[in-house]
Amino acid sequence: MKFTCERSVLLKEITIAQEIISSKNAISILSNIYLEAGQDTLIIKSTDIKVNFETRVPVTVLESGSTTVFGEKFLGILNAIPDGELEFDQNDAKIVIRPTYKKIKFQLKSIASDKFPEFPVPGNGNSFEMPVRDFKEMILQTVFAVSDDETRYFMNGVFCEKQEDKFIMVATDGRRLAYISREAGSGIQDFTGVIIPPKILNIIMKRAGDEGLITIAITDKSIFINFGSYHLSSVLIEGQFPNYRRVIPENQTNSFTMNRFEMLDALKRVSLLVEQKSRRVYLKVNPGVMIIASEESDIGDANEEIPCKYDGEEISIALNYRYIEEPFKVMTEDEVGIYFSDPHKAITIKPIPEGNFFHIIMPMQVD
Numbered sequence: 001m002k003f004t005c006e007r008s009v010l011l012k013e014i015t016i017a018q019e020i021i022s023s024k025n026a027i028s029i030l031s032n033i034y035l036e037a038g039q040d041t042l043i044i045k046s047t048d049i050k051v052n053f054e055t056r057v058p059v060t061v062l063e064s065g066s067t068t069v070f071g072e073k074f075l076g077i078l079n080a081i082p083d084g085e086l087e088f089d090q091n092d093a094k095i096v097i098r099p100t101y102k103k104i105k106f107q108l109k110s111i112a113s114d115k116f117p118e119f120p121v122p123g124n125g126n127s128f129e130m131p132v133r134d135f136k137e138m139i140l141q142t143v144f145a146v147s148d149d150e151t152r153y154f155m156n157g158v159f160c161e162k163q164e165d166k167f168i169m170v171a172t173d174g175r176r177l178a179y180i181s182r183e184a185g186s187g188i189q190d191f192t193g194v195i196i197p198p199k200i201l202n203i204i205m206k207r208a209g210d211e212g213l214i215t216i217a218i219t220d221k222s223i224f225i226n227f228g229s230y231h232l233s234s235v236l237i238e239g240q241f242p243n244y245r246r247v248i249p250e251n252q253t254n255s256f257t258m259n260r261f262e263m264l265d266a267l268k269r270v271s272l273l274v275e276q277k278s279r280r281v282y283l284k285v286n287p288g289v290m291i292i293a294s295e296e297s298d299i300g301d302a303n304e305e306i307p308c309k310y311d312g313e314e315i316s317i318a319l320n321y322r323y324i325e326e327p328f329k330v331m332t333e334d335e336v337g338i339y340f341s342d343p344h345k346a347i348t349i350k351p352i353p354e355g356n357f358f359h360i361i362m363p364m365q366v367d
Contacts, residue, residue, distance in 0.1 A: 001065025001090040003037040004100065005057065010042075010086070011078045013055050016207055016230075017046035018071045020053045032068035034116045035088075037061045045116065046071060051199050052119045054231040066113035069095055077106045120233060122217035122224040128188040130167070132214040132227055138169045139201045141180040141357045144326045146198050147173035154239030158201060160218075161193030170244045176323045177244060180357035191218055195237035200225065203232065247360060249346050252339040256285050256310035257352055260336045263292075264328050266304040270294045271321045273302040280364050281321040286314050294321070315343045318364040324349070327359040 014033060023030040034045035042059040043066075045052070067090045081099055089096045090110060097106040139158070147155035152174070159170045166181040167188055200223070208214065208227050217224040224233045270281055274294040284291040287310055293303035317340070328336060333351035340347045349359040 001035070001037050001067060001095075002063035002088065003042060003059045003061045004085055004087045005042065005059035007078060007081055007083050007086050007099070009057055010059075011075075013044050013057055014071070014075050014078055016055070016203070017044055017053055018075045019203065019206075020046040020048055020051055021071050022048040024072065026070050026073075029068060029111055029115045029117070031070055031072065032111055032116070033071040033074060034066070034068050034113060036066035036113065037088075038064040045119070047117055047119070049117065050197065050235045051203075052231075052233045053203075054119065055229050057229070065090060067095060067110040068113055068116050069108050069110050073108060077108070120222055120224075122219060122222075122233075126189050126191045126219075127215065127217040127224075129213045129215050130182070130185070130188075132208050132212055133210045134182055135214050135216075136205060136208060136210070138167075138180045138182065139205050140330050141327075141359075142169045142171040142178040143198050143201050143205070144330070145171040145173060145176055145178035145359070149173070153237060154195065154241055157195040157197045157237040159193055159195050159241040159244070162188050162190055170241075172242060172244060172247075174242075175320070175362050177247060177360040178327065178357070179244065179248070179359070182356065193241060194218055194223065195239065195241055196223055197234055197237055200232055200234040247346065249339075249341065249348055249360065252341045252348055254312055254341065255337050255339040256290065256308050256312075257335055257337040258290060258306060258308040260328055260331060260334055262306045263336065264325065266292045266306050267321055267325050267328075270302045270304055271325075273300050274321060278364065279320045279322055280318050281324070282366065283317045283319065284314070285310050285317070287311050315340075316366055317343045317347065318366045319347075319361055320364065323361045 017033045021031060025031050036043040038061060040061050042057050045054045077097055085100045087098050087100055093110055095108050095110050142158050155172055161168050162184050165184050167184040168181045171178045215226040222233055222235055270292050273296045275296055282293045289305055290308040291303050291305050295301040327349050331351050335352040337350050337352050338347050344363060346360050346362050
């Protein structure tokens, strides 16, 4: 195999491929990136067995062929070489990398490409398209609420389903819940709800642009996602996702609203003095004003006052500050409302004006 290409073009794709790899063992095929050159195209693949990545880039092929190279060192070499045209020449279980404009030469051992795992194909799975911008917003509003408790593996991903005319994504860790929906449109067929691992969703957030369509195909065991020149697939998380509809509050007749930026700034300052284990902050709400307070044992306390719109009796709510901060960060609206029926029961965070998403948080003990 022999080909030439621009370093900057290849570097971008190898960076993404290396993000997929979880193995750091140089002799493992799972630590390697698959390269296949032919018809002036280079196919690049990587996998951690659960998540698979494939893309294609234009190159000048002098000799067709395929191999695999240790991804970590390959990426390190590309990062170290200045921009310009590179030449790749592979034979006898080694690949030589050299810039055509500078006297530098790197040589890496390679593993035969036939040892690289085969990728699954979607077959006759449920396939549909939606604007990539919409799908990224759905990921943005949910993925941060995924549980990291591996004993509750069924909450270690984002739940996705089609319900009537809505395409829905939900995430929860048992103490909070993030929900967003979109009009499903005629292209999305009914399918049983699935749990998508966050790794593939985070890659989409980092690498997908905001224009064009994303294609999604779902089978019993896997999800396949295509956008631009990228083809991603992932094994789905097995298990029964919690019945999220049961925890969505009804008839929350009380509410207060505040400026999102003022709230974020106050949280940033007040959270400097929170107990690191509980991360508890206190919201003391009166008509026209809210005090955000924290206390760290044996060190000190903090509080800050910001304006709010509220016309009820004084209330106090204790919350994990991260559970407030994270949804506030991903919203774009200037004003946010917090809705409740009782200060000791679940609260709901919504943008103003209300949109197609909301966030539910369980309060903590005030004392």
